[in-house]
Amino acid sequence: MAEMGMGKGVTAGKLASNVQKKLTRAQEKVMQKLGKADETRDVAFEEGVINFNKQYTEGSKLQKDLRVYLAAVQTMHESSKNLKECLSDMYEPDWYGKDDVDSIVEDTDVLWTDFHQKLVDNALISMDTYLGQFPDIKSRIAKRDRKLVDYDSARHNHSSTNKGKKGKDGGIKITKPVSLLERATPVWAQGILSAHNIAQSNLSRNQAEDELERAQKVFEEINEDLQEELPSLWNSRVGFYVSTFQSMAGFEEKFHKEMGKVSLFCPLTVLSTCSKLVVIFHAYPLNDDLHVGVTEKSMDIEDLIPHLSLCLSLLSLSLSLSLSLFLALSDWDDDGTLPVRAAGCGDDGIAATTAGWDDDGSLPVRVDDSWGDDGVADATAAAIPAVATVATNGASEAVEMPPGFLFKVTTMHDYAANDSDELEMKAGDIVLVVAFDNPEEQDEGWLIGMKEGDWIQNKESAVKGVFPENFTSRL
Numbered sequence: 224m225a226e227m228g229m230g231k232g233v234t235a236g237k238l239a240s241n242v243q244k245k246l247t248r249a250q251e252k253v254m255q256k257l258g259k260a261d262e263t264r265d266v267a268f269e270e271g272v273i274n275f276n277k278q279y280t281e282g283s284k285l286q287k288d289l290r291v292y293l294a295a296v297q298t299m300h301e302s303s304k305n306l307k308e309c310l311s312d313m314y315e316p317d318w319y320g321k322d323d324v325d326s327i328v329e330d331t332d333v334l335w336t337d338f339h340q341k342l343v344d345n346a347l348i349s350m351d352t353y354l355g356q357f358p359d360i361k362s363r364i365a366k367r368d369r370k371l372v373d374y375d376s377a378r379h380n381h382s383s384t385n386k387g388k389k390g391k392d393g394g395i396k397i398t399k400p401v402s403l404l405e406r407a408t409p410v411w412a413q414g415i416l417s418a419h420n421i422a423q424s425n426l427s428r429n430q431a432e433d434e435l436e437r438a439q440k441v442f443e444e445i446n447e448d449l450q451e452e453l454p455s456l457w458n459s460r461v462g463f464y465v466s467t468f469q470s471m472a473g474f475e476e477k478f479h480k481e482m483g484k485v486s487l488f489c490p491l492t493v494l495s496t497c498s499k500l501v502v503i504f505h506a507y508p509l510n511d512d513l514h515v516g517v518t519e520k521s522m523d524i525e526d527l528i529p530h531l532s533l534c535l536s537l538l539s540l541s542l543s544l545s546l547s548l549f550l551a552l553s554d555w556d557d558d559g560t561l562p563v564r565a566a567g568c569g570d571d572g573i574a575a576t577t578a579g580w581d582d583d584g585s586l587p588v589r590v591d592d593s594w595g596d597d598g599v600a601d602a603t604a605a606a607i608p609a610v611a612t613v614a615t616n617g618a619s620e621a622v623e624m625p626p627g628f629l630f631k632v633t634t635m636h637d638y639a640a641n642d643s644d645e646l647e648m649k650a651g652d653i654v655l656v657v658a659f660d661n662p663e664e665q666d667e668g669w670l671i672g673m674k675e676g677d678w679i680q681n682k683e684s685a686v687k688g689v690f691p692e693n694f695t696s697r698l
Contacts, residue, residue: 327487367449638694
């Protein structure tokens with residue numbers, strides 16, 4: 224009945240044996256600390272244990288920080304979702320790009336969800352698997368330490384058992400009887416008693432030897448396994464860290480590129496342009512012959528959408544006229560009158576003959592060599608590299624465009640390059656867009672080119688890179 228109360232599989236004998244082992248180990252450790260018993264040491268293994276503890280500590284911290292990072296991604300996802308849903312709710316149905324805005328909001332939510340799930344699957348789960356092997360090895364290291372103490376204790380017991388006094392002939396010396404039993408034993412029985420004592424001593428030595436062999440075998444088995452596993456585990460950390468952070472960096476890069484393709488910038492920019500044109504056309508109503516369908520009495524944004532191309536052309540023309548007027552006024556004197564002697568005139572105030580002007584001071588009928596005598600454009604002009612006119616100290620010179628030049632764009636927002644093949648841009652930069660060497664390499668929504676100033680100064684050495692189209696506006 225007493226054994227049943229100790230739990231299934233636990234007997235009084237086994238419990239007593241465990242208690243005896245603990246007492247023996249405690250006694251052995253005390254003797255070792257006092258210097259009365261030597262301790263088996265393995266410096267290489269101890270260094271492996273130090274590395275193991277360090278690796279476990281670093282891995283646990285990495286796991287904790289990764290969980291914090293994932294929680295921040297989840298929070299950012301919720302914040303982005305709430306913010307864009309708020310914009311979608313406020314975006315009136317009759318505004319330009321309502322369907323596009325709703326689609327972008329939905330796509331953004333999908334991208335955030337996919338990004339978070341990939342981090343969980345490829346980083347967090349891998350991290351948990353990596354750390355899952357440490358508790359078992361840590362338990363086996365502790366077991367090895369206990370078995371090492373048992374081995375040392377058995378070794379010392381075996382040594383002390385074999386230190387019995389021996390005679391000159393190598394046999395065990397028989398001492399004189401000292402106990403009452405031995406004194407009371409007849410002389411003829413003294414030999415029998417001595418033989419019994421010798422047998423008991425031999426039995427103790429055999430038991431000590433068997434105990435030493437068992438303790439040594441158990442210790443060496445677990446020790447050999449750990450001697451192989453600890454260095455292997457220590458070296459595996461490099462590959463694990465590389466694969467984990469490489470995966471995270473790849474997911475982040477792809478996520479940000481995809482997010483750049485679903486930007487709200489384009490529909491909001493068009494909406495802003497339309498709203499400004501509404502104000503312009505309210506002040507300057509269009510003629511009915513243009514069939515815009517707009518009157519002075521009422522005008523809504525949706526009325527301008529079918530004629531967006533016309534509106535943008537008018538706005539561009541307005542800006543061009545304003546710029547031309549500004550440049551023209553910059554040559555006037557402070558009193559608002561034209562200077563008496565314009566650039567290119569001699570000291571006598573008479574205009575000198577310049578290239579492109581006839582001797583009588585009038586413009587020639589044909590000044591562009593790409594036009595024939597009949598006023599029709601020469602077909603070979605298409606083969607001539609594209610050129611642009613750049614102001615230099617009041618004069619002008621033709622600048623050859625780079626090979627594959629398509630058109631120019633102006634940067635509306637700063638763009639920080641995320642990769643070595645991307646182009647760093649600042650708001651206001653003029654970029655020369657060129658064709659991709661391999662059209663299959665072009666991603667949707669991305670262009671390739673170089674800054675105009677960089678090309679003018681460095682030509683073929685100018686830095687060329689890709690950039691998101693929605694950060695720019697075509698000139």
